[in-house]
Amino acid sequence: MIFTAENEREPGFVHVxxxxxxxxxxIKAPLIVRELLGYQKVKVEVVATKPSLAFYTKSDISNAGSRVWTDDDEWTGNFNIGDPILHIELRRWADVVLVAPCSANTLSKIAHGACDNLVTSLMRALAPTTPTYIFPAMNTLMYEHPLTAEHMRIVRDVVRYNIVGPIGKHLACGDVGVGAMTEWRDIVKIVVELFHLAHKSQE
Structure with a gap:
């Protein structure tokens, strides 16, 4: 399937x-998608790294009302000069970008400007005017590692993305401490407040 911003953007809609x-x-991705699509004039697309698909399936997202794009969709082996390039089209399409969750690995890649997959290529190609929110999620000791603080500083102060979280709670690995992703409803709330969205129940 060929994705182009020109064909996929809908006037008057917020593209998340x-x-x-x-x-x-x-694992919270389907919940975020379903909740966002409960608001008027919202469209959502999901971009997934391969490791993230260990925690949900593409069908989970399609059932929630959206689509998932992966590295396999970027370069199919049939590219011709002038064809749309997926990571460019997706960044043209987006009104707001949510990296939720942002792993320690992807945080490091963003901070260092890596472009080794669809996600990092897209992030490197983003216009500085696109509101971008990073929601770190990792084990407490990974979060407390000195390199994490440096990566977050670069992402916040040099790249100028908004970093939200992480929060403290009982982590999936069994540890208790700071490192969990911001609650998914609070992530949705950021978009709702940023664009003054009205719920479909208010139609």
Whole structure:
């Protein structure tokens, strides 16, 4: 399937790009999609790293009302000069980008400017005017590692993305501490407040 911003953007709609990475918190992606689509004039597309699909399936997202794009959709082996390039089309499409969850690995890649998959290529190609929110999620000791603080500093102060969280709770690995992704309803709330969305129940 060929995705182009020109064909997929709908006037008057808010276009939300949800990116999931290799953290167990990716299991919340279908909930985020379903909740966002409960608001008027919202479209959602999901971009997934391969590790994040250990925690949900493409059918989970399609059942919630959206689609998942992966590395396999980027370069199919049939590219011709002038054809749409997926990571460019997706960034043109997006009004807001949510990296939820952002694993330690992807955080490091963003901070260092890596472009080794669909997600990181898309992030590197984003316009600085696109509101972008990073929701870190990792084990407490990974979060407390000195490199994590440096990566977050670069992402916040140099790249100028908004970093929200992580929060403290009982983690999936069994540890208790800071490192969990911001609650998924609070992630949705950020978009609702940013664009002053009205729920479909208010139609």
């Amino acid at each position: 790009l949800l990116i999931t990475t290799g953290s167990v918190a990716s």
